[in-house]
Amino acid sequence: MRKSLLLVAFLLFGWVLIPNQAQAQYNNWSVGFRVGEPSGINVRKYFSENHAFDLNIGTYGGLYGTKRSYRAGEYKSVGLAIQGHYLWHKALTKSESIRGYYGFGGQVNTRRYYPPRLNGEYENALSLGGSGIGGLEFFPTGKPYSFFLETGVYVELLQAPFFLNLNTGLGLRYNF
Template identity: 25%
Template sequence: MICSHSSLQAQSGTSSLGVGLIIGEPSGVSIKKWFNNRIAVDVGAAWSLAQNEALHLHSNLLLHDALDNTPKLSFYYGIGGRIIFSDTPKVGARIPLGLTYLFENIPFDLFVEAAPILDLTPDISLSGNGGFGFRYYF
């Protein structure tokens, strides 16, 4: 991602802020802000049909490592939190793991992510999120 992110900033011209969609469980809006060549924060607002048909909000601090021989493809990992707004609200910690691909000539990325979650309220339990998506950087 080190090479990819530098290219992304040059392509987008003005910003390292991406907005797009994530499709999976849950599905919704994904926003990502780069702070340097390796560190980013993402935020998601999504709706779950499987888990209490509820609104999920999450945010994560992400670290990216470019994969050898494929500078546009990077592995990322991080830590963050998740809140579910439902009849029984939940708060938990997330550990997202994923791959992201940045296109060379357009300010656009594709990503796939899985995130184990440790819910802390109302009871301690394990769950997870996952999906794929895209973002446009402007």
């Protein structure tokens, strides 16, 4: 496992250093990964000069601890999350290599919920809520990928209204 992780890291580092003539474009698709809350696959579709749709599919509850009070009981595991945001983005430099963005959307999560009435057993909890996000994206000159750093908040509406969770992440996307 350790050798596989080292090999993947080495290949990724080599890929980042390979010169490429592609320039960042904003009427395109990007696919990559995000480490944070949620962690997983990230897909972004850019529209026109300053709009995009961002989709994250991955794990929920791992970054800030798998054990957390929730409703009358608690979470004790990592779950699945699907998160989507409509974004507005703008160049922060003349070269457009750094762009800022913010957006709003929703999130669906599923985790194991341990209520006191089940005496240590769990039930699957599906939750739904709204989320907002803001971040920075860096497009290295002449490279087909971008790096991003973002933060936001998730506010649950169903099952535990106003349950809050911080959504932060960093990642890498390949733009094509």
